[in-house]
Amino acid sequence: MALLEIEDLAVGYDGVPALQGVSLRADRGEIVALVGSNGAGKSSLLRAISGLLRPERGAIRFEAADLARVPPHEIVARGIAHVPEGRRVFATATVRDNLLLGAFVRRDAGEREARMAAAFRAFPRLEERLAQRASTLSGGEQQMLAIARGTMSAPKLLMLDEPSLGIAPKLIPAIYAGIRSVAADGTGVLLVEQNVRDALQISDRAYVLQTGKIVAHGSARELLESELIKKAFLGL
Numbered sequence: 001m002a003l004l005e006i007e008d009l010a011v012g013y014d015g016v017p018a019l020q021g022v023s024l025r026a027d028r029g030e031i032v033a034l035v036g037s038n039g040a041g042k043s044s045l046l047r048a049i050s051g052l053l054r055p056e057r058g059a060i061r062f063e064a065a066d067l068a069r070v071p072p073h074e075i076v077a078r079g080i081a082h083v084p085e086g087r088r089v090f091a092t093a094t095v096r097d098n099l100l101l102g103a104f105v106r107r108d109a110g111e112r113e114a115r116m117a118a119a120f121r122a123f124p125r126l127e128e129r130l131a132q133r134a135s136t137l138s139g140g141e142q143q144m145l146a147i148a149r150g151t152m153s154a155p156k157l158l159m160l161d162e163p164s165l166g167i168a169p170k171l172i173p174a175i176y177a178g179i180r181s182v183a184a185d186g187t188g189v190l191l192v193e194q195n196v197r198d199a200l201q202i203s204d205r206a207y208v209l210q211t212g213k214i215v216a217h218g219s220a221r222e223l224l225e226s227e228l229i230k231k232a233f234l235g236l
C-alpha cells in the first residue's frame with residue numbers, strides 16, 4: 001500500500017484548471033520531487049493534498065483512505081504536514097517555542113522531546129540557537145526552523161513547498177541535508193522545487209509538472225540525464 005496515491009486529479013480556481021490528469025505516488029522514507037516552472041501547479045497540488053483545494057475529479061488516497069471529504073485539520077492529524085512557501089515562522093517566539101507550537105497534536109512531553117532531538121539531528125544549527133527569537137535567524141535558518149516545525153507533529157508525509165527559494169546558496173546544502181535526515185528516519189517527503197538540479201540530486205524519484213500536467217516521471221537519476229530536463233530546466 002502506497003503512503004500517498006493520487007489518481008487522475010483535476011483541480012482549478014473558479015473553473016480555470018490548475019491541474020489535469022495528475023497521478024503520483026509517494027512512499028515512506030523516500031524523497032519524491034515535484035519539479036516545474038513558476039505557475040506549473042506545484043503549490044496547487046500540495047493544497048489539494050492538504051484539503052485546502054478540493055478535487056474536481058480524481059482521487060487522493062492516504063494510507064488507502066480517500067481524503068475527498070476529510071477536513072484539513074483531520075488531514076494533519078492523520079499524518080500529513082505541509083510547510084508552505086515563504087518560511088513562515090513566529091518571529092517573536094524563540095526557536096524552541098516555534099518547535100513546540102508544531103507539536104500541538106503530540107500531547108506526550110517525552111514524545112515532544114524525542115521529536116525535538118530528531119529535529120536537531122536534521123538541523124544542528126537550530127539547537128545552537130534554541131533560545132533565540134526566530135526573527136534573529138538568517139533566512140536559511142528560518143527555513144530550517146519552518147521545516148523542523150513541520151516534523152514536530154511526527155508526520156508520515158512531509159510536504160515542502162520550495163524550501164530553497166530565496167535562500168543564500170551556501171545554506172542550501174544544509175537544508176537539503178536536513179531533508180535527507182528526515183526521510184532517513186522513515187518519513188515520506190514530497191519536495192516541490194523550481195530548483196530542479198538540486199532537487200533531483202537529493203531525491204529518489206521525481207515528477208515533472210508543466211502547465212498542470214505530469215510530463216515525465218521516474219528515478220531522479222534518470223531524469224537528471226533526460227533530454228527533457230536538460231533542455232527545459234538545466235539550460236544544456
Ligand SMILES: Nc1ncnc2c1ncn2[C@@H]1O[C@H](COP(=O)(O)OP(=O)(O)O)[C@@H](O)[C@H]1O
Nearest residue numbers: 013017018036037038039040041042043044045
Ligand atoms: N488563489 C488562486 N486563484 C486563482 N488562480 C490561482 C490561484 N493560485 C494559483 N492560481 C493559478 O493556478 C496555476 C498554478 O499555480 P501554482 O499552483 O501556484 O503554481 P506553482 O506553485 O507551480 O508556481 C497558475 O496558473 C496560477 O496562476
Ligand SMILES: [Mg+2]
Nearest residue numbers: 042043044085
Ligand atoms: Mg508555488
